[in-house]
Amino acid sequence: MELTKLKVGESARVSQILTDNDAKTRFAELGLVEGVEVLIVRFAPLGDPLEIKVRDVYLAIRVSDAKKIMVEKA
Amino acid sequence: MNKKIALIGNPNSGKTTLFNVLTGTYQKTGNWSGVTTEKKEGQYLLDKSVTIIDLPGLYSLTARSKDERAVIDFFKSQRPDVIVNVVDGTNLTRNLLLTTYLLELKIPVVIAVNFCDQLKKQGAVLDAEKMENVLSAPIVTISALKKTNVDKLMDIALSLDRVPYFDLKDNKSTRDRYAFLDKSVPLFFYKKNEKGKTFTQKIDDLLLGKKTGLPIFIVVMLMVYFVSIRLGGVFGGMIENAFNSAQSGVMAYFTAKKVPNWITSLSCEAVIGGIGTVLSFLPQILILFALLSILEQSGYCARTSFLLDRIFRSIGLSGKSFIPMMLGCGCTVSGIMATRTIERESERVMTIYLTPFIPCGAKTAVFGWFASLLFNGSAFVATAMYFLGILCVCTFGRILKRLKIFRDKSAPFILEIPTLKIPHVKDVWFVLKDKVKDFLTKAGLIVFVFSVILWALRNLGFSGYTYGDVKKSFLYIFGNKLKYIFYPLGFASWETAVAVLSGIFAKEAVIETLTLLSKTPATLFSSPFSALSFTAFILLSPPCIASISMASSELKSKKLTFYMLIFHLFTAYTVSLAINLLGILINACNRLILPVIIVIIIVVTLVLAIKRLKKCKKDCANCSRGEKCKRTEKHFTT
Structure with missing residues (x-):
């Protein structure tokens, strides 16, 4: 399921990243690779972007990109 | 023996702090990714033959962003003798990704695990010996801020000539590198699972919260603005008074001593008057910079990008464009420099084009002067100009977005949200010291030279010294030719024409020019609208020469720089024209x-x-x- 379907405070494991290759490399550099655990920290006051926690790092990504990140709940 | 040591690491891992400790200099540090945007060199305090190079932070060596390319170019052109890889210990795995690339360069590497004091607090344990075995490079745990183990790090770095033996064989993709790290990091690093929310998270619930985030943001921005303008205004007034009394004192003294007329005029009007006018804005600009650097170092700056991304996206930008624009309130040059962290090229160019529309410290000073001259010192002018600037950013952002050169949708928006930190007084102080120096050289040199040249052009003509008869001067003849361009904008006098032109050197010079050229600058403007049209022109016309040269070096293209100047001239002219026409319309309209x-x-x-x-x-x-x-x-x- 899509990362955005998770509720705030829930975490899951990334199963697939469906963005183009450039974006995928960029995500990977920041630690967001397939198999890693992500936690939804919060959505911005205007609903977008959202803050996630990956490997002790807090990252903000846009909802449109988050929809391309597939996760599986443990 | 001249050794070159390069500091490399992820953004915000503390390279610049370490650089400052090692070289004893003070470079700007901040708490967001991308404070260092170009390499800086310095000499090691304990051994002057050692050069230390601070490079912009990066995540890998794949040459994606401008910073990464700059670092790779640096490696190719001048190979450092030793790499000191600064690693954020609180976020080890992610930081070690870059390390796996560095270890393949066949250059000796020392790994400095930074923030060891924080690690201890978190109860984490790092087995340096095992880590050395895995990565085949020496490890030193340091705290750059508290100067722990920094000398030990340098001892090892200077005696090191062993090239690391590190080979991932065919598994060189980022994913494979992470797989390797995920497997090996637990071998030498143990960390307790954090229970509950961290301090940063608790504060962020307020700063970024659904209901509280935006109100807090607005309050913070208003406070920054009003404190710097109001408080700065008070101190500025004191400086101005001091210079005024100095001016009249010197004038009285010179007249009594029968000093030639032209010396009195040059020293009182040009030198004392010129420097005084500019210095009176120093407090305002200083307070603004102090507050902005506190926001930057606390980590709030990065958070504003998170809050505002949604709004900026509608004009083709992202939240990352906010930091350049906010720094642009202080100085357009630093604003344009901060665009380096924007990955998407089109967005970066657009931010460079639009940042000058945000009134910088110097422009704010011009508006403040206008307000006290024509509008009884009301805050209306400055506020109106801020809104006009923001309005222009939005409208022209939307227009530029549609142009072909600004359409590309590659890099995704990813922003690191740093841990909140309490800003160090020392860091804020050194940013300020830098700014004061900068401003004083500007006031002392540029404005001084400019005042003298202006005085000369005003008092000299084809027949030599004009004895105060302005109508014979070079400036009058030239300004009179130029003024017709501004006729449709409602401020067609030779003084204003020259003032607009002088703004190219520095925007402060506009005040300088008007006060020098006209005893009663208020009479130059027929109506409030013509004055507003003038201030709008100053706001939107091409920025000062320093900003233009910064923009051109950042755009790396003469064509794009030229387009930018045309774009700014066009915007300034049309907006001023619109304001003036509106004024005429309202004047012409009677009550019916x-x-x-x-x-x-x-x-x-x-x-x-x-x-x-x-x-x-x-x-x-x-x-x-x-x-x-x-x-x-x-x-x-x-």
Whole structure:
């Protein structure tokens, strides 16, 4: 399921990243690779972007990109 | 023996702090990714033959962003003798990704695990010996801020000549590198699972919260603005008074001593007057910079990008454009420099084009001067100009977005949200010291030289010294030719024409020029609207020479720089024209016509609003209009 379907405070494991290759490399550099655990920290006051926690790092990504990140709940 | 040591690491891992400790200099540090935007060199305090190089932070060596390319170019052109890889210990795995690339360069590497004091607090344990075995490079745990183990790090770095033996064989993709790290990091690093929310998270619940985030942001920005303008104004007034009394004192002294007329005029009007005017804005700019650097170092700056991304996206930018624009409130040059962290090239160019529309410290000073001159010192002018600047950013952002050169949608928006930190007084102080120095050289040198040249052009003509008869001077002759361009904008006098031109050197020079050229600058403007049209022109016309050269070096293209100048001239001219026309219209309208115009405007907006409402929603599947919709055909086919 899509990362955005998770509720705030829930975490899951990334199963697939469906963005183009450039974006995928960029995500990977920041630690967001397939198999890693992500936690939804919060959505911005205007609903977008959202803050996630990956490997002790807090990252903000846009909802449109988050929809391309597939996760599986443990 | 001249050794070159390069500091490399992830953004915000503390390289610059370490650099400052090692070289004893003070470079700007901040708490967001991308403070260091170009390499800086310094000499090691304990051994001057050792050069230390601080490089911009990066995540890998794949040459994606401008910073990464800069670092790779650096490696190719001048190979450092030793790499000190600064690693953020609180976020080890992610930081070690870059390390795996560095270890393959066949250059000796020392790994400095930074923030060891924080690690201890968190109860984490790092086995340096095992880590050395895995990565085949020496490890030193340091705290750059508290200067722990820094000398030990340098001892090892200077005696090191062993090239690391590190080979991932065929598994060189980022994913493989992470797989390797995920497997090996637990071998030498143990960390307790954090229970509950961290301190940063608790504060962020407020700073970024659904209901509290935006109100806090607005309050913070208003406070920054009002404190710097109001408090700065008080101190500025004191400086101005001091210079005024100095001026009259010197004048009285010179007249009594029968010093030649032209010396009195040059030293009082040009030198004391010129420097005094500029210095009176120093407190305002200083307070603004202090507050901005506190926001930057606490980590709030990065958070504003998170809060505002949604808004900036609608004009083709992202939240990352906010930091350049906010720094642009202080100085356009630093604003343009901060665009380096924007990955998407089109967005970066657009931010460079639009940042000068945000009034910088110097422009704010001009508006403040105008307010006290023509509008009884009301805050209206400065506020109106801020809104005008923001309005122009939005409108022209939307227009630029549609142009072909600004359409590319590669890099995704990813922003690191740093841990909140309490800013160090020392860091804020050194930013300020830098700014004061900068400002004083500007005031002392540029404005001084400029004042003298201006004085000369005003008092000299084809017949030599004019004895105060301005109409014979070079400046009058030239300004009179130039003024016709500004006729449609409502400020066609030779003084204003020269003032606009002088703004190219530094925007402060506009005040300088007007006070020097006219005893009563207020009379140069026929109506409040012509004054507003003038301030708008100053706001939107091409920025000072320093900003233009910064922009051109950042754009790396003469064509794009040229377009930028044309774009700014065009914007300034049209907006000023519109303001002036509006003024003429309102003046021409007597009490009968004005309501008619208001009614027409209301009717037109209502009609437009209704039309918009009636328009078919893009989401045809859920549209209730169904077949009645005029666009049905189109939508069914696509």
